Amino acid sequence: MKAIVVKGDKQNPVLVWESVPDVEYGPEEVLVNVQATAVNRADLLQARGGYNPPVGASEILGLEMAGIIATVGEDVAGWQVGDRVCALLPGGGYAEQVAVPAGMLLKLPKEWTFAMGTAVPEVWYTAYVNLFLEGELSAGETVLIHAGASGVGTAAIQLANAAEATVFITAGSDEKLLACRKLGAELAINYKQEDFLEKVLVATQDQGVDLILDPVGGGYLDRNVKALKRFGRLVNIGQLGGSHGEMNMGLLLGKRLRIVGSTLRSRPPAEKVKITEQFQTGYWPLLRSGELKPIIDTAFPIEQAQKAHEYVAQNKNIGKVILTVGEQ
Ligand SMILES: NC(=O)c1ccc[n+]([C@@H]2O[C@H](COP(=O)([O-])OP(=O)(O)OC[C@H]3O[C@@H](n4cnc5c(N)ncnc54)[C@H](OP(=O)(O)O)[C@@H]3O)[C@@H](O)[C@H]2O)c1
Structure with missing residues (x-):
């Protein structure tokens, strides 16, 4: 698969979209074809070597994504190939595919774009x-x-x-x-x-x-x-x-x-699943109904992740900056 690889040095990281080894997934995970991910300040820091992913998490940038389930692990119930989903990630979102624990998934409403989905979790x-x-x-x-x-x-x-x-x-x-x-x-x-x-x-x-x-x-x-x-x-x-x-x-x-x-990323996976469940019950219905809205500033193709990082670093955005993956 392809993913963003950080090259250059800590002062001047260069984000390159290139081939990397395929992702492996476990029995309680699904493999998602990523359609959109988003830029977070933590990504800017991580690209400069200032924010390591939690132990065991992907080294690839990207704390959230929206996409389509490609494969379902053998112990996963309630999710199917083809489901449109979004999720918080400990890393790995700037890629064509990512493995996600089933407990972290939110199902995208039919009328939602992938950009809207990835603008939510983080x-x-x-x-x-x-x-x-x-x-x-x-x-x-x-x-x-x-x-x-x-x-x-x-x-x-x-x-x-x-x-x-x-x-x-x-x-x-x-x-x-x-x-x-x-x-x-x-x-x-x-x-x-x-x-x-x-x-x-x-x-x-x-x-x-x-x-x-x-x-x-x-x-x-x-x-x-x-x-x-x-x-x-x-x-x-x-x-x-x-x-x-x-x-x-x-x-x-x-x-x-x-x-x-308070940090979100460093919390243990079980705590993140609990937060996902609480959010899903408490406030996700208000987003689904349109009463609350994910605010999106702009979108860049993921091949231009470098440009997107510069845009965020210059404080230009109001709301989220999205990276689209593949044909939309
Ligand atoms: N702890 C956690 O779990 C967690 C999780 C997610 C994000 N965060 C943090 O939350 C913050 C917002 O994240 P985000 O992704 O939403 O950011 P964002 O969309 O990139 O926006 C950050 C904004 O902060 C303002 N800013 C930058 N430097 C500033 C300064 N020195 N003084 C005052 N305002 C400044 C700028 O807006 P103005 O034009 O208004 O200055 C900038 O556009 C970041 O610090 C991020 O690291 C923390």
């Missing part, structure tokens, strides 16, 4: 896990979502709205602010022009927010802690703005805050 599960399981967001609370126009952000805005929370976001351009408002953000802050802490405090009469979903990290730590109300939660999912920060520990104690670090 960012919607991340948003779901960190808003609700880690962040314990509940109806009537207020959440601040940094990088609101990112793949994760566009999913998180919609999920938080569906859970009847009030949503504030930060983003770096007027176009992104508008997109986030259209998805349901009540307050949208251009962090390049305004101080998000000031805006949050004005909007909440100095109370602060209940939860912050934060992919920025170090540079935001002090202001994030100040922007939280008593019993607030800060869930850190990324470090786009650096991994070192300072904060006033007095506020942590005095406001009885909680700071949580």
Whole structure:
């Protein structure tokens, strides 16, 4: 089969679509002909040698895919050759075929494209896990979502709205602010022009927010802690703005805050199956019905994965960047 192979060096990785050994699959897995996969920030890091796949996972890039089941393992029940599916992956999505544990599969609605399918698992599960399981967001609370126009952000805005929370976001351009408002953000802050802490405090009469979903990290730590109300939660999912920060520990104690670090990829397979099942019961029906929507910015043929990575690295996307595989 063909897959993306990372060549070049750590500073300048070169993504090449070329022949690699075929994938093997186990009795509890299905083999899927990949039709679409998507770019995630983790892929950019992995291509630069900065993010190793979990032990036992494919070395090939790609944390999600949508495609057609080509073969079914002997212990798999309920899935058939020809089923249109999508799934979260620990790696291996940038390829013509991938092996997927049956418990990780979601069936694509008939009217969905493969691009829509692959736009769901990584960012919607991340948003779901960190808003609700880690962040314990509940109806009537207020959440601040940094990088609101990112793949994760566009999913998180919609999920938080569906859970009847009030949503504030930060983003770096007027176009992104508008997109986030259209998805349901009540307050949208251009962090390049305004101080998000000031805006949050004005909007909440100095109370602060209940939860912050934060992919920025170090540079935001002090202001994030100040922007939280008593019993607030800060869930850190990324470090786009650096991994070192300072904060006033007095506020942590005095406001009885909680700071949580969370990754999806490193969770054991059984936990990922559980997350898939919970998402399938809780929020997948709202996506299937069209009430919530995967937000897609653009698509590149997988042969142009390098271009797609550059596009994402330049912060150009609102929502997901898709890689299509083969004839669509
Ligand atoms: N922990 C997990 O399990 C997990 C899972 C998935 C993703 N993530 C993380 O979540 C984040 C979003 O992922 P994604 O794939 O949705 O990203 P994405 O679509 O590529 O969007 C990321 C956006 O973040 C903003 N940004 C970049 N650098 C920034 C900085 N220094 N300060 C503030 N904003 C910055 C940019 O938008 P602006 O133009 O608005 O600046 C950029 O477009 C990434 O950090 C990713 O690693 C974590």
